[in-house]
Amino acid sequence: MTIQLEGECLDGTPPVAAVEAALRWLAVRKDGRPLRFLRYAIEDPASESAAVLDCLVRPTASMTTAAPEVRALAVWGLILDEIAKIGSTAESRRRNTLCAAFRTGEREWKATLDDRFGQLRELRGVFGDPPPTTTTPMHKAWRRAVSDKLAPCLARDLAILAVDGEAWRPYVEIARATSPEPRASGGRTPSGGAQPVFLERLLVAVEMRRRTAHRRLTVRNVVAREDGVGGYMARALTGWTGDLASIPVKAIFGCHVETSPGAQPGDPMIVDLRFPKPLRKGERHEFISLACEDDPDEERYWINVDVDHHGIAPGVVDGEGKVTGGLSISITFDDCVPEACWWYAEQTDYERLVRPPAGDRRLLEIRRGVVEHTFLGPCHPREEYGIAFRWPQP
Structure with missing residues (x-):
């Protein structure tokens, strides 16, 4: 099977450049995690999310009976799966910058992309010891990770999944299994009299x-x-x-x-x-x-x-x-x-x-x-x- 990555595929899946643009848009959102915007893109075709993320969510139409929430989980699980494959160790710079960019894991990530990259300086040894005084190394690792690794891999996967709805199911489970324990979130603490x-x-x-x-x-x-x-x-x-x-x-x-x-x-x-x-x-x-x-x-x-x-x-x-x-x-x-x-x-x-x-x-x-x-x-x-x-x- 030949997968065409540059230019529109026969089944309508997008070029790598479109996937990369969608990923960069998701990463700079300040008001929510990626899963939120993936679902908006499916639920509201007239929204900004839909216009930017169409290349990611359109292939989930092969899940013909799935609810929007499940389709969004499938895309998110696919992204998580590919991030986990990048880098040979947990100290991989590219993997860690991707985790910060897409707010994965247990950490309570900050709002802006630069602030999230600033949090990576707390990871001992990943970006050097002593840690850098700016976020420039994180931004460089992010550009390489999304352009050289994540976007091409996702474009390849989307081309396959666009014609096989059943193949999405493992990614739905990945998204559910790797979701952090729900929290009060966003730094908002309950009041002293809140029910425990x-x-x-x-x-x-x-x-x-x-x-x-x-x-x-x-x-x-x-x-x-x-x-x-x-x-x-x-x-x-x-x-x-x-x-x-x-x-x-x-x-x-x-x-x-x-x-x-x-x-x-x-x-x-x-x-x-x-x-x-x-x-x-x-x-x-x-x-x-x-x-x-x-x-x-x-x-x-x-x-x-x-x-x-x-x-x-x-x-x-x-x-x-x-x-x-x-x-x-x-x-x-x-x-x-x-x-x-x-x-x-x-x-x-x-x-x-x-x-x-x-x-x-x-x-x-x-x-x-x-x-x-x-x-x-x-x-x-x-x-x-x-x-x-x-x-x-x-």
């Missing part, structure tokens, strides 16, 4: 009755951040009611309900979902709760998740469309359907109610009365995430 758990998965399924949230089923997969975590304080924040109101919560699986009065007169009852036994630090537990709306006449304008704990992992969806990690929200409407729905993240109450313009990637399609969204990136402590909607005007 990290959520590996949070599924929120809301059933609307007219314009109110009638039922809200929540599945949580938590990891204890300290010893002796005996439960989880639940609040279902559904929308604007003059304030963010709590609604009654029932235990369904893996927990039981204990209630106590609020801290101040007039505060809502505190609902604790108690676990069968206290969790040790690092121990995992799944539990399910159901919230039922007391006021069936209160109009809602969003479904909200308040991250009052240590954060939520990035979104992951398997080949069958099942959400296996991260925050996912689905809303089922009855015969009263909004005229528009969109997801929001880390916005003020006012900002989240502003409808995005036509073509914006945050706009969501309502299919057979259902709208849903899985958040790609991690959800940070002390922030709020959700789906907002606009009802038809009389």
Whole structure:
């Protein structure tokens, strides 16, 4: 089999120069890891990510039934696999600069590419001892690594994978296996009163009755951040009611309900979902709760998740469309359907109610009365995430 690397291949795979340009674009992003932009490129063909990264994501179309999340994981796993092959030892300059450029491994990498290369000076012996006083050696190693090694290898692989969807599967597993343990991320620490758990998965399924949230089923997969975590304080924040109101919560699986009065007169009852036994630090537990709306006449304008704990992992969806990690929200409407729905993240109450313009990637399609969204990136402590909607005007 002959693989044409310079110029367009017969199956539509890109030249090495296009792959190299895409890799350089990914490396200089300051606002997220590469996996985030790979998924954007697949989900939103009109986005900047799609225009630049098309050469990387287009070959994943051979995975004909795979969800965008899985296709993005496949590309990311392929990149990780090729990086691991570069250099004969763990002290390889090229390999280490690639790891910094693409933010791989356990390290909490800084935002800019130059700052990440600056972090490499902490690696004893890799760039000399004593270490260099500038990042010039790292930039030189990066240019050689991406031009001479990574881009040509990826172009060769993409040509093959573009015609064999099954061959992508090992790379999906590589991406999943090498992902670091989810963290609160980005240097954002939880507040002192945050619940001492990290959520590996949070599924929120809301059933609307007219314009109110009638039922809200929540599945949580938590990891204890300290010893002796005996439960989880639940609040279902559904929308604007003059304030963010709590609604009654029932235990369904893996927990039981204990209630106590609020801290101040007039505060809502505190609902604790108690676990069968206290969790040790690092121990995992799944539990399910159901919230039922007391006021069936209160109009809602969003479904909200308040991250009052240590954060939520990035979104992951398997080949069958099942959400296996991260925050996912689905809303089922009855015969009263909004005229528009969109997801929001880390916005003020006012900002989240502003409808995005036509073509914006945050706009969501309502299919057979259902709208849903899985958040790609991690959800940070002390922030709020959700789906907002606009009802038809009389």
